[in-house]
Amino acid sequence: MGRLFGICVLKGSELKENDPRRKYKYRVVFQGNNVINQNWEAAIFQDLGSAPASMEAGKVADCYGCLPGHATQQADAEQAYVQAKLTGRTTWVALPPDQWPDEWRQRGMHRLVVKLDKALYGHPDSGTMWEKHCDSELLAQGFVPIEHWPSCYFHERLKLMLAVYVDDFKLSGPKENLAQGWKLIGHGRTGGITLEAPSESGLYLGCKHEIGTTTVQPTASAPAGTPATVVSYVTYNMEEFLQS
Numbered sequence: 754m755g756r757l758f759g760i761c762v763l764k765g766s767e768l769k770e771n772d773p774r775r776k777y778k779y780r781v782v783f784q785g786n787n788v789i790n791q792n793w794e795a796a797i798f799q800d801l802g803s804a805p806a807s808m809e810a811g812k813v814a815d816c817y818g819c820l821p822g823h824a825t826q827q828a829d830a831e832q833a834y835v836q837a838k839l840t841g842r843t844t845w846v847a848l849p850p851d852q853w854p855d856e857w858r859q860r861g862m863h864r865l866v867v868k869l870d871k872a873l874y875g876h877p878d879s880g881t882m883w884e885k886h887c888d889s890e891l892l893a894q895g896f897v898p899i900e901h902w903p904s905c906y907f908h909e910r911l912k913l914m915l916a917v918y919v920d921d922f923k924l925s926g927p928k929e930n931l932a933q934g935w936k937l938i939g940h941g942r943t944g945g946i947t948l949e950a951p952s953e954s955g956l957y958l959g960c961k962h963e964i965g966t967t968t969v970q971p972t973a974s975a976p977a978g979t980p981a982t983v984v985s986y987v988t989y990n991m992e993e994f995l996q997s
Contacts, residue, residue, distance in 0.1 A: 754788065754789055754790075754796075754844070754845045754846070754847070754866055755783055755784055755785070755787065755788040755789075755796075755844060755845075755846050755847075755869075755876075756783075756784045756787060756846065756847045757781050757782065757783060757784065757846050757847070757848060757849060757852075757873070758781070758782065758784060758849060759779060759780070759781050759782075759849070760779070760780060760782060761777055761778070761779040762777070762778055763775070763776075763777055763778075764776055764777070764778045765956070766997065767959070767993050767994040767996075767997035768956075768993055769993065774955075774956055780832075780874060781873070781874075782873065782874040782875035783844075783846065783869070783873045783874065783875035783876040783879070784875060785875045785876060785877050788844075804884070804903035804904060805884075805903065805904050805917065805918045805919050806902070806903060806904040806905050806916040806917055806918045806923075807902070807903070808958075810902050810904075810905045810916045811916050811918065811923060811957065811958070813914070813916075814905075814914050814915075814916045814923045814924075814925045815923075815925070815954070815962065815987045816987075817914050817925040817926065818925035818926070818954070818985075818987075819964075819984070819985040819986060819987065820985075822927055822928060823925060823926055823927055823928065824925070824926075824928045824931060824953070825923060825924070825925040825953075825954045825962075825964070826923075826924050826925075826931050826935070826951045826952060826953060826954065827921065827922060827923045827924070827951065827952060827953075827954060827955065827957055828922045828924075828935065828948040828949055828950065828951040828952070829920055829921060829922070829948065829949045830887075830920040830921075830922065830946055830947065830948055830949075831947045831948065831949055832947075833883055833919065833920035834871070834872045834873060834874050834879045834880070834882070834883045834920075835871040835872065835873060835874075836871075836883070836886060836946065836947060837871065837872040837879075837882045837883045837885070837886035837887075838870060838871060838872065838882065838886070839869055839870060839871055839872045839873070839876065839878070839879065839882055840882060841878055841882075843868065844868070844869040844876065845866040845867065845868055845869065846866060846867060846868075846869045846873075847864060847865070847866050848865070848867060853865075872886075880919070883919075884904065886946075887904075887917060887946060890938070890945055890946050891906055891915070891938065891946075894908075894937040894938065894940065894945075895908050895909070895910060895911075895937065896908050896915060896937075896938075897909065899914075904916065904917040904918070905917070908926075908934060908937070911926060911927070911930040911933060911934055911937075912926050912927055912930065913925065913926035913927075913930055913931070913934045914926060915934070915938075918958060921957060921958065922938065922946075922948065923954075923957065924938075924951070931951070935948070935951050954987070959991075959994060960989050960990070960991055960994070961989070961990040961991070961992075961993070962987055962988075962989065962990075963987070963988040963989075963990055964985060964986075964987055965985070965986055965987075965988065966983055966984065966985050966986070967983070967984060967986060968981050968982070968983050968984075969981060969982045969983075969984055
C-alpha cells in the first residue's frame with residue numbers, strides 16, 4: 754500500500770518566458786519512498802529496471818535523418834506511464850482527501866484505499882510496465898528492436914529508425930514515410946500509443962536541435978565539373994539552459 758500526491762512543475766523553465774514550450778504541468782504521482790506491505794513493513798518490489806534509449810542512439814537517429822531525402826520528427830506520448838497497466842504484485846493506494854467522491858465523505862469513511870490499475874509515475878515498477886507496453890505495440894506494427902540498443906527500433910519496409918526515451922519518440926527516415934510511421938505507432942496491438950502531434954526536430958531532452966543545410970564544395974582532387982553538394986546538419990544548442 755502506498756500514497757498518491759500531486760506535484761506541479763514549470764516544464765522548460767530554462768526557456769524564454771514567451772516560449773510556448775515553457776508551461777506549468779501538473780501530475781499525480783505515487784509516493785515510492787513510503788510503501789508498506791500487509792504487515793506494515795517496507796515493501797519489496799520486482800526492481801526490474803528500465804532501459805530508455807541512450808544519448809548516442811538519439812544522435813544516430815539525427816544522423817540518419819540528415820541523409821539525402823530523409824528527415825527527423827519527434828512526438829511526446831500523452832501521459833505515457835498511465836497508458837500501461839500495472840501488473841505484478843497488487844498495489845493499493847490511499848487517495849488524497851481532495852480526490853474523494855462525495856459519497857465517501859457522506860458515509861463517514863476513513864482512509865480508504867483503492868487498487869492501482871495503471872503504471873503511475875513514481876511506482877518502482879512503472880517504467881518497466883510502460884516499456885513492455887510500448888515494446889508490444891511497436892512489435893505488432895513491424896518495428897524490430899535494434900540489437901544491443903535499448904528502446905531503439907527499425908522498420909524495414911518503411912526504412913524508419915525510432916528511438917524512444919521514456920515518453921519522447923524520435924523518428925527518422927525517408928520524408929515520405931514519416932507520416933505512415935507515426936500512424937503505425939498509434940495503431941498497435943491493443944490500440945496503439947497515444948501521441949501528441951508530431952513536429953520537426955526541436956527541443957529534445959532539454960536540448961534544442963536546430964536543423965540546417967550547408968554547401969560543401971568539391972575538393973581539389975575531385976574530377977573537373979564535380980558539382981557542390983548540399984548537406985544537412987544538426988546543431989545542439991544549449992545556450993538558454995546554460996544562461997538559466
